[in-house]
Amino acid sequence: MSSGSSPRTPRTHDQNPSYRALLLPDLKQMLETNNEQELAAFCAELHPVVIAEILEELDPPDVWKATRHSEIGRLVELFSELPLSLQEELVDIIERPRLAELIQHMASDDRIALLSRMDKDHVEALMPLIAQAERIDIRKQLEYPEGSAGALMTTEYASLPEDLTVRDALDRLRTMAPNSEIIYYIYIVDEQRRLDGLLSLRELILARPTARVADLMQRDVVSVRVTDDGEFAAQEIARFDFIALPVVDDQNRLVGIITHDDVIDILQKEATEDAYRQAAVEPIEDSYMETPMTTLWWKRSIWLGALFIAEVFTFSAMATYEHALDQIKVLAMFIPLCISTGGNSGSQAGTLIIRAMAMGDVKPGDWLRVLWHEIVMGIFLGLTLAAVGFLRAAMTPGKVLGDVDRWMFAGVIFQAVACICLWGTVVGAMLPLIFRRLGFDPGYASSPFVATFVDCTGIMIYLSIAEVWLL
Amino acid sequence: MSSGSSPRTPRTHDQNPSYRALLLPDLKQMLETNNEQELAAFCAELHPVVIAEILEELDPPDVWKATRHSEIGRLVELFSELPLSLQEELVDIIERPRLAELIQHMASDDRIALLSRMDKDHVEALMPLIAQAERIDIRKQLEYPEGSAGALMTTEYASLPEDLTVRDALDRLRTMAPNSEIIYYIYIVDEQRRLDGLLSLRELILARPTARVADLMQRDVVSVRVTDDGEFAAQEIARFDFIALPVVDDQNRLVGIITHDDVIDILQKEATEDAYRQAAVEPIEDSYMETPMTTLWWKRSIWLGALFIAEVFTFSAMATYEHALDQIKVLAMFIPLCISTGGNSGSQAGTLIIRAMAMGDVKPGDWLRVLWHEIVMGIFLGLTLAAVGFLRAAMTPGKVLGDVDRWMFAGVIFQAVACICLWGTVVGAMLPLIFRRLGFDPGYASSPFVATFVDCTGIMIYLSIAEVWLL
Numbered sequence: 001m002s003s004g005s006s007p008r009t010p011r012t013h014d015q016n017p018s019y020r021a022l023l024l025p026d027l028k029q030m031l032e033t034n035n036e037q038e039l040a041a042f043c044a045e046l047h048p049v050v051i052a053e054i055l056e057e058l059d060p061p062d063v064w065k066a067t068r069h070s071e072i073g074r075l076v077e078l079f080s081e082l083p084l085s086l087q088e089e090l091v092d093i094i095e096r097p098r099l100a101e102l103i104q105h106m107a108s109d110d111r112i113a114l115l116s117r118m119d120k121d122h123v124e125a126l127m128p129l130i131a132q133a134e135r136i137d138i139r140k141q142l143e144y145p146e147g148s149a150g151a152l153m154t155t156e157y158a159s160l161p162e163d164l165t166v167r168d169a170l171d172r173l174r175t176m177a178p179n180s181e182i183i184y185y186i187y188i189v190d191e192q193r194r195l196d197g198l199l200s201l202r203e204l205i206l207a208r209p210t211a212r213v214a215d216l217m218q219r220d221v222v223s224v225r226v227t228d229d230g231e232f233a234a235q236e237i238a239r240f241d242f243i244a245l246p247v248v249d250d251q252n253r254l255v256g257i258i259t260h261d262d263v264i265d266i267l268q269k270e271a272t273e274d275a276y277r278q279a280a281v282e283p284i285e286d287s288y289m290e291t292p293m294t295t296l297w298w299k300r301s302i303w304l305g306a307l308f309i310a311e312v313f314t315f316s317a318m319a320t321y322e323h324a325l326d327q328i329k330v331l332a333m334f335i336p337l338c339i340s341t342g343g344n345s346g347s348q349a350g351t352l353i354i355r356a357m358a359m360g361d362v363k364p365g366d367w368l369r370v371l372w373h374e375i376v377m378g379i380f381l382g383l384t385l386a387a388v389g390f391l392r393a394a395m396t397p398g399k400v401l402g403d404v405d406r407w408m409f410a411g412v413i414f415q416a417v418a419c420i421c422l423w424g425t426v427v428g429a430m431l432p433l434i435f436r437r438l439g440f441d442p443g444y445a446s447s448p449f450v451a452t453f454v455d456c457t458g459i460m461i462y463l464s465i466a467e468v469w470l471l
Numbered sequence: 472m473s474s475g476s477s478p479r480t481p482r483t484h485d486q487n488p489s490y491r492a493l494l495l496p497d498l499k500q501m502l503e504t505n506n507e508q509e510l511a512a513f514c515a516e517l518h519p520v521v522i523a524e525i526l527e528e529l530d531p532p533d534v535w536k537a538t539r540h541s542e543i544g545r546l547v548e549l550f551s552e553l554p555l556s557l558q559e560e561l562v563d564i565i566e567r568p569r570l571a572e573l574i575q576h577m578a579s580d581d582r583i584a585l586l587s588r589m590d591k592d593h594v595e596a597l598m599p600l601i602a603q604a605e606r607i608d609i610r611k612q613l614e615y616p617e618g619s620a621g622a623l624m625t626t627e628y629a630s631l632p633e634d635l636t637v638r639d640a641l642d643r644l645r646t647m648a649p650n651s652e653i654i655y656y657i658y659i660v661d662e663q664r665r666l667d668g669l670l671s672l673r674e675l676i677l678a679r680p681t682a683r684v685a686d687l688m689q690r691d692v693v694s695v696r697v698t699d700d701g702e703f704a705a706q707e708i709a710r711f712d713f714i715a716l717p718v719v720d721d722q723n724r725l726v727g728i729i730t731h732d733d734v735i736d737i738l739q740k741e742a743t744e745d746a747y748r749q750a751a752v753e754p755i756e757d758s759y760m761e762t763p764m765t766t767l768w769w770k771r772s773i774w775l776g777a778l779f780i781a782e783v784f785t786f787s788a789m790a791t792y793e794h795a796l797d798q799i800k801v802l803a804m805f806i807p808l809c810i811s812t813g814g815n816s817g818s819q820a821g822t823l824i825i826r827a828m829a830m831g832d833v834k835p836g837d838w839l840r841v842l843w844h845e846i847v848m849g850i851f852l853g854l855t856l857a858a859v860g861f862l863r864a865a866m867t868p869g870k871v872l873g874d875v876d877r878w879m880f881a882g883v884i885f886q887a888v889a890c891i892c893l894w895g896t897v898v899g900a901m902l903p904l905i906f907r908r909l910g911f912d913p914g915y916a917s918s919p920f921v922a923t924f925v926d927c928t929g930i931m932i933y934l935s936i937a938e939v940w941l942l
Contacts, residue, residue, distance in 0.1 A: 361758035
């Protein structure tokens, strides 16, 4: 949850993203003259999201210069909306007492996201400057594994005991006056803070003031454990369309909540990671423009290198059929076509299944249905492409064909394309299911790897068929 | 918004998805004996989301048999949670008066999603059975283009005039008693229903009962137009972490809202479409398992066919260099490696840029920065791969090499791999930006098409370099 996630809307109605282009020169002007009052006014005027989008365009020292005069509440809002990589750079610029104050006031999930990326020594140096209650909270939450519900949750939420009337409950809520929308679900806990029930603010508003919370509350509450995967928590929120989901420890004690806006972040991060795997890029943590060149080179070259080395086997596959390639020259001309047929049909089938698994439509137990489905599909797709291949092969110039029979050769291409397409489709569809069964992310079974495997086997299928008919 | 999106949680704490396997046999038993009371009790017991997930496993006639005895409120909740394709099948089974009642009670966004997929004649036959107010609402909303904010919004929301005290506002809200979470943002409108302000339920609860709404409300409200793209609306909700976003007509009159749970659906649909485009599948509307075989065959074969035909040009590219291929047999052996180098580096760069554009990190105006970035990256990646290629080529058996000089040949492979990798990287990175500039979805500039284009050009680069050094 971000502290900027207040229900307030930006103080501008201008939805044209060019306001960034309009306001940035103003801001740069203020920075040059170092006009403290104007800068503070600028930072207070617009919605934190909008200001943060403008600040992103500046160098870290200028970001701090522009925001340092804001009052702490606004500073926290602005800081939390900045990209994590920029927050990390600012941490080295901001004087230590101010930084400690900032971290102390941040929403617990935003704070943990930053601290877990910071240098351990730096974090330890800050700790004595942070109030004890917050410090204990931070130490506890930093222990949860990265990406777990415990690491992603916010520890601010609205909770009440069950022995209250509706009127008392509303009065208590008013005195808590939580900072954000987390007031919309109220969690009912016992003396040990065990999660007993849930009441929405809507239900509370609509109930008689003398009704008892214990009689109104929903007793069976969907929750996740601190150790559960954050992605699972996100899926549960999406599944039930919740605004927030409670996080409990192993004794069912309420320790935090995950909110609807985190779901979007988690799901977008997942979608990006899937897309990267599909294109053989090791997931990068920051945005494309912010990632250092060397990191990007490393993350890209390891996969490209692995694929390249795998592809070297195509040479070995072809060397096995050297005799056929030597005797019938036209065979080499159709190798790229045969390779791409297998690669494309394989990556297509793979993506469909990976995506269907991500959406929960296909489970590993469905493998037999998927296999049958993809065999039928592979046959039909194969025949479709083979027909095109047959026509193209039949039009080969006589000079290139040499003494090979035109129709015999077209027949070989027909058979090869049909077989390779079927093979690619079945392999592409089955690999994600096998990967999941083996405990790997199915995304790793994605296009370039499927394609490389199918490339090699495709060459062998093609040249074997050619040997049978043409030698 | 789904009518099942009540803040109530399921009446089960069992988060193990195997409850489906546990409860399905019970349900089938009840269906066999056609025990109406048991069926109605079953459908009333659990959270609609959970029941809908179990119902999905049944044939449409059994789904209707299981749910038909539920009271209308629950029936609407269950029906709205079912996949659209199943809803469509049920529409043909449910007797017309009941269907009209069902549609009349559905949330307006769920209703429009279903009606816009139904046969026009069927919709017209139902219309006279639907209450006039709802009918007018439906006709109006059906006119908005598919995927627009107007088509995705729900027309139920909480609105109040500004000349109220907090106490009066709360009393009015209680009498409206809206069915769902839409109560958390209250829109303030004038007599012409023009959107004047926004107040959150939280702000209302925390304010003094005698304070005036006009003094409390936020006056500049972020909104979208009915004609705006639904994806834009989703991005705005994600950007500001809103629970809901108002939709206005061209005179700033409030006509509906889009809620946070729709954002997740819209973003997931987008992610799936992007993944499909990347793997050359025409986006499918239903889940993998629910899409008819012929639809899937068509959507898959058109792209595979297009790629196949494009790939036929590799033959022409190779035919141009027939002379070189004829004279130096070892050249053909390295063609698959050269092809895949270009394809992989191209699809990797393409995915990075497409994803960065989707996340807003890269804009079309950044093209020069991206070009420079990718040229440097392409050179480094190319040199990395070329080193591996050089080693592999140097190890070619003498028998295969014939009378070609070993180091000369390894040098050719080094140059070819480096050039093709650089070329693939630059083309892959630039095409999405060019597509966006031309007004197409950058996703279409994705891997298989980039790969096919780079395949052809890669062959030509490789054989040109070979001709220079070896002939």
